[in-house]
Amino acid sequence: MYRADKRSIWSSIDKWTVLIYLLLAFFGCLSIYGASYDFDHPGFFDFTQRSGKQIVWLGLALCIGIFILLIDANTYFSWAFLIYFGMIGLLMLTVVIAPETKGSRSWLVLGPLNIQPAEFAKFATSLALARFMSSYNFNLNTSKNFMPVAGILFLPLILILLQNETGSALVFFSLMLMLYREGMPGIILFLAVCFASFFVVGLRFSETYIFSTTSVGQFVVLLLILFVVCGMLLSYRRDEQAVKFLLIGNLGLISVGLVLNAFNLFVFNLCYLQLALMILSSFYLGFQSLKYRTYTYLLIGLFAFTSAGFLYSTDYAFNNVLEPHQQIRIKVLLGMEDDPSGAGYNVNQSKIAIGSGGFLGKGFLNGTQTKLKYVPEQDTDFIFCTVGEEEGFVGSLIILALYAALLLRLITLADRQRSAFSRIYGYCVVSILFFHVFINVGMVLGLMPVIGIPLPFFSYGGSSLWAFTILLFIFLRLDADEQQRR
Numbered sequence: 001m002y003r004a005d006k007r008s009i010w011s012s013i014d015k016w017t018v019l020i021y022l023l024l025a026f027f028g029c030l031s032i033y034g035a036s037y038d039f040d041h042p043g044f045f046d047f048t049q050r051s052g053k054q055i056v057w058l059g060l061a062l063c064i065g066i067f068i069l070l071i072d073a074n075t076y077f078s079w080a081f082l083i084y085f086g087m088i089g090l091l092m093l094t095v096v097i098a099p100e101t102k103g104s105r106s107w108l109v110l111g112p113l114n115i116q117p118a119e120f121a122k123f124a125t126s127l128a129l130a131r132f133m134s135s136y137n138f139n140l141n142t143s144k145n146f147m148p149v150a151g152i153l154f155l156p157l158i159l160i161l162l163q164n165e166t167g168s169a170l171v172f173f174s175l176m177l178m179l180y181r182e183g184m185p186g187i188i189l190f191l192a193v194c195f196a197s198f199f200v201v202g203l204r205f206s207e208t209y210i211f212s213t214t215s216v217g218q219f220v221v222l223l224l225i226l227f228v229v230c231g232m233l234l235s236y237r238r239d240e241q242a243v244k245f246l247l248i249g250n251l252g253l254i255s256v257g258l259v260l261n262a263f264n265l266f267v268f269n270l271c272y273l274q275l276a277l278m279i280l281s282s283f284y285l286g287f288q289s290l291k292y293r294t295y296t297y298l299l300i301g302l303f304a305f306t307s308a309g310f311l312y313s314t315d316y317a318f319n320n321v322l323e324p325h326q327q328i329r330i331k332v333l334l335g336m337e338d339d340p341s342g343a344g345y346n347v348n349q350s351k352i353a354i355g356s357g358g359f360l361g362k363g364f365l366n367g368t369q370t371k372l373k374y375v376p377e378q379d380t381d382f383i384f385c386t387v388g389e390e391e392g393f394v395g396s397l398i399i400l401a402l403y404a405a406l407l408l409r410l411i412t413l414a415d416r417q418r419s420a421f422s423r424i425y426g427y428c429v430v431s432i433l434f435f436h437v438f439i440n441v442g443m444v445l446g447l448m449p450v451i452g453i454p455l456p457f458f459s460y461g462g463s464s465l466w467a468f469t470i471l472l473f474i475f476l477r478l479d480a481d482e483q484q485r486r
Contacts, residue, residue, distance in 0.1 A: 008484055009069060009070075009480055009484070010069075012479075012480035012481075012483040012484050013069065013476055013479075013480045014409070014413060014476060014479055014480070016405075016409055017406065017409050017410065017413070017472070017476060018476070020402055020405055020406045020409065021406070021457060021469075021472060023402055024399075024402055024403070024406070024456070024457040024458060025058050025061070025457045025458075025465070027387075027399060027402075027458070028054070028383070028455075028457055028458035028459070029051065029054050029055055029058060030364070031379075031383055031386045031387055031390075031458065032050055032051050032054050032379045032383065032459075032460045033051035033365075034364060034365055034367065034370060034386050034390050035370050035378045035379035035383060035386040035460075036049060036050040036051055036378075036379045036460070037051075037365055037370075050379055050460050053460075053462075054460055054465075057461070057462040057465050057466070058465065060462070060466070061465050061466050061469040062469075064466060064469055064470060064473070065469050065470075065472075065473040068470065068473040068474055068476075068477055069473060069476065069477050069480070071477065073477050073478050073480070073481035076127060076425075076474055076477070076478065077131060077134075077421050079127075080127040080128050080130065080131035081128055081131060083124045083127055083128075084124045084125060084127060084128035084152070086124075087117065087120060087121050087124035087125075087156070088121075088155060088156060088159065090108075090117045090120075091117050091118070091121060091156055091159040091160065091163075092159060093108075094106060094107075094108055094117050094118075094159075094163060095159060095162045095163055098163065104163055104164040104165050105163050105164060106118055106160070106163040106164070106165045106168070113462070114463075115462075115463055116168075116461075116463040116464075118156075118160045118163065118165050118168040118169075119168070119463045119464050119466075119467035119468075120463070120466075120467045120470070121156045121160065122171060122172075122432050122467060122471060123467065123470050123471040123474060124156075125152065125153065125156050125172065125175070125428075126175070126425055126428035126429065126432070126471065127425065127474070128152050129149065129152055129153065129175065129178070129424065129425075129428060130420075130421045130422075130424040130425035130428065131421060132148060132149065132152060133145075133149065133182060133420070133424050134419070134420035134421035134424060138420075139183070140179065140182055140183045140184050141183060141184075141185065149179070153172055153175055154172075156172065157169045157172040157173075160172075164323070166322075166323075166451060167451035167452040167453045168453065170439075170451060170453075171432060171435055171436065171453060173435075174431040174432055174434065174435030175428055175431050175432070176188070176189065176192070176431075177427070177430075177431040177434070178424065178427040178428050178430075178431045181427050182424060182427070191303070194228060194307070195307070195310055197224070198221045198224065198225070198307060198310060198311055198314070199310075199314050201217055201220055201221050201224070202217040202218060202220075202221045202311050202314055203217065203314060203318060203330070204217060205217035205220065206218070206315070210261075210270075211261040211262070211267060211270075212267075213261070213267060213268060213269045213270075214261075214269050214270040214271055215271060218271045218311060218312075219270055219271055219274070221307075221311050222271060222274040222275070222278065222308065222311070223254075223274075225278065225304055225307045225308065225311075226246065226247075226250055226274075226278070226281075226304075228303075228307075229246065229281070229285075229300055229303065229304050230243045230246055230247060232300045232303070233246075233297075233300060236296050236300070237294075237296055237297070239288075242284075242285075242288060242297075245284075246281055246284070249277070249281075250274075250277050250278075250281065253273065253277060254270065254273065254274065254277070257270050257273050258270065275308060278304055278305070278308055279305070281301070281304060282301040282302075282304050282305050283301075284301075285297040285298065285300055285301030285304070286298055286301055289301070318330075330449050345376070346375065346376050346377065346382060346450060347443075347444075347446045347450060348446075349369065349375045349376075349385075350375050350378075350382050350385040350444050350445075350446070351385075351445065351446055352369060353367065353369035353370060353375055353378075353385040353386070353388060353389040354384075354385050354388030354389060354396070354444070354445070355388075356368070356369060356389055357388045357389040357390065357391065357392040357393070357395075357396075358392050358393070359392050359393045359394060360391075360392045360393075360394055361388075361389065361390050361391040361392030361393075361394070361395055362389060362390055362392075363390060364390055364391075365390070366390065367386065367389035367390045368389075369385075369389055370385070370386050370389055370390070377452075379459070379460045380454060380459045380460050380461060381440065381443070381450075381452050381453065381454060381455075381459065382443075382444055383454075383455055383458050383459045383460070384396070384399075384440065384441055384444045384455055384458075385444050387399055388444075399458075400441070403433075403437045403456075406433070407430055407433060407434055407437075410426060410429055410430045410433070410475070411427075411430055413426055413475070413479045414426030414427050414429075414430060414475075416479075416482070417478070417479065417482055418482060419478070419482060421478070422475075422478040422479065422481075422482055425474070425475055425478060426475050426478070426479070429471055429472060429475045432471065433456050433468075433471075433472075436453055436454065436455065436456050437455065437456060439451065439453055440453055440454065440455045440459075441455070456468045457469075
């Protein structure tokens with residue numbers, strides 16, 4: 001890092017990013033006012049109401065942003081690990097002393113303020129990752145580098161899970177997008193998608209049976225594993241002979257099993273046959289690995305074996321790791337249960353509010369669903385439904401366009417960084433903001449499970465607004481330093 005000329009800092013800040021930030025924060029204040037409107041306290045600047053409090057949070061956020069811009073950019077590089085470990089200590093303290101609020105222990109009470117350290121851990125983790133990965137001759141594909149990166153990423157995630165804040169913890173998985181951009185093999189993302197698909201399909205059809213013995217979910221997932229294994233063989237080894245052997249052998253014997261069950265000649269759980277065939281297939285791939293003296297076959301066989309184990313562990317994870325309310329939310333989302341007055345109430349009311357807005361909306365402060373408080377958390381996690389009802393499809397599209405413009409602009413800024421530290425941190429910012437917007441909007445529309453994460457710069461709350469402001473403005477300061485040196 002090089003020292004920049006502070007005299008030109010203000011002219012070097014990216015004005016478009018700041019403008020979009022201010023627009024989102026301003027529209028957020030308006031939406032919070034609309035969502036929390038009280039006929040007895042109609043004033044926009046009534047500081048006893050949420051709209052007035054959000055203005056205070058925004059004013060303080062702008063002060064924090066200006067302060068960040070005044071700090072020398074080298075400070076963030078030098079203090080990255082100190083900030084990270086300080087935040088880890090704060091997360092550990094939160095687990096121990098935080099009072100229980102709505103089932104979680106994630107809020108520290110500091111006099112009149114309630115602070116959620118999990119929100120601030122995002123920028124601290126991003127700084128630590130950027131510092132470690134910007135070291136000389138860093139290569140993410142070596143175990144001596146990848147394991148510390150995984151440790152930096154998962155340590156705050158685990159501490160936040162201990163606070164029973166699953167939604168905030170899941171946000172850290174978004175940083176895998178940054179890791180992919182920085183050279184992480186694409187196979188890791190592919191495997192993550194595979195396991196997520198196995199979980200969803202296996203769970204969605206776990207209670208549907210064929211021949212009264214075979215779970216459709218397990219049967220289909222085991223078939224998918226077979227097809228993925230064959231795809232890997234073609235992609236990495238171009239071994240058509242092995243693919244034909246596996247397909248003909250597995251599908252042939254599975255077809256025989258289907259016929260025996262269909263005609264009641266021998267009724268049994270077809271998944272047991274599939275598991276036996278998968279074990280034999282893994283041994284075959286192990287033999288091929290020895291024959292050709294390559295680990296590729298062995299790794300593909302290990303994937304098959306691990307995938308089968310993962311499938312049968314999902315039932316335990318779903319019933320013993322997730323909280324009951326989280327289980328019901330996922331079941332409602334996947335269509336396994338219909339609970340319009342319980343777990344599905346928030347999403348149903350949100351969709352009603354958005355649908356009632358139509359193309360142009362009902363107008364500012366004219367929303368009936370939001371004014372009558374039908375949508376729970378309508379000024380925090382479900383703030384987007386207020387936009388949909390009052391401003392309609394057009395207003396919602398404008399807000400989404402602003403987020404898209406912000407993300408595209410940040411990608412442009414990250415790509416132009418010559419410093420590895422600034423570039424990596426920039427992609428951390430993009431990944432976190434993208435995850436929040438994608439999941440929050442999808443959650444409000446009923447396309448994603450309700451995991452309780454805010455819409456950046458929009459949802460009510462001082463912790464989230466300050467944390468997102470710090471996250472963004474540190475990158476703006478790093479980019480300004482880059483422009484000063486050019």
